Each structure stands twice: as C-alpha cells, then as structure tokens.
Amino acid sequence: METVVIFHSQGQAIFANLSLPNVHAQGIIMCHGLEARGFFDLSSGRRLKKQFLHDIQHHDVSSAVGKISCPLLIIHGSADEDVPVENAHHLYEKAKAPKRLKIIEGGNHGFNDPTHLEQVISLTSNWLKRYL
Numbered sequence: 001m002e003t004v005v006i007f008h009s010q011g012q013a014i015f016a017n018l019s020l021p022n023v024h025a026q027g028i029i030m031c032h033g034l035e036a037r038g039f040f041d042l043s044s045g046r047r048l049k050k051q052f053l054h055d056i057q058h059h060d061v062s063s064a065v066g067k068i069s070c071p072l073l074i075i076h077g078s079a080d081e082d083v084p085v086e087n088a089h090h091l092y093e094k095a096k097a098p099k100r101l102k103i104i105e106g107g108n109h110g111f112n113d114p115t116h117l118e119q120v121i122s123l124t125s126n127w128l129k130r131y132l
Helices: 011-017 050-057 061-066 085-094 114-131
Strands: 004-008 027-031 072-077 099-104
Touching: 027 114, 061 085, 072 085, 072 114, 085 099, 099 114
Parallel strands: 004 027, 027 072, 072 099
Antiparallel strands: none
C-alpha cells in the first residue's frame, strides 16, 4: 500500500512529535511551514496558548525534515501573515532531495482565494502523479 502524508500548518509540529523521519511513506506534502518564534497573537486574529507554543518549541521540525528520505513538497503562500514565508525556505534548505518548494504568489495562510486553492490542488495532484 502506498502512503502519502499531507499536513497543513500546525500539523507538521504534531507530526514531528510522531517521529516524522520514521514514517514509511512514498512522499510528504507540507502546506505552510511552522516554527514557533514567539507568536502569541497572530495577525490573522488567532491566538495561540502559551502551552501550545511550549509544546511546539520542543519539537524540532527543521531537524525532522532533514531526516526525511522520501520526496517532499512544501507549499507556502507569499502573503501568509501567520507564518513567515522564510520558514518554508528554511525547511526546504534542510530537506534532502527529491524536494520541491512552491510559493503561491499572493496566497494567505489558508489559501482562501479559489485561484490559490486551485494552484495548491494542481501542484498536489501533479506531485502525487509523479511520485506514486
């Protein structure tokens, strides 16, 4: 059975806690990188509890990404106000090949614009066809 892991935003911190590098998958897709950097009140109006940030800070997603041995697709919006786009670049630098980073121009954290969401779906679909 072929397995692909797809997660968004906070999901990667949770997944890092589940030993991301030890998962036997055909590929991994990450929409938005997440690395806690003192966010409590996000520009989107969302609030993160201190305990959540504490938990995330103890899970090193960057190190986990460097240990992934299957293909990786990272998708991030250039207009994401919750997570800096530099985070996606950092994760991409840490990842091993084969890897791909796609920045959706104008895309926000949730890809709420239908055009941006279509791009995410198309990228994901093409990536799955290539690696599965």
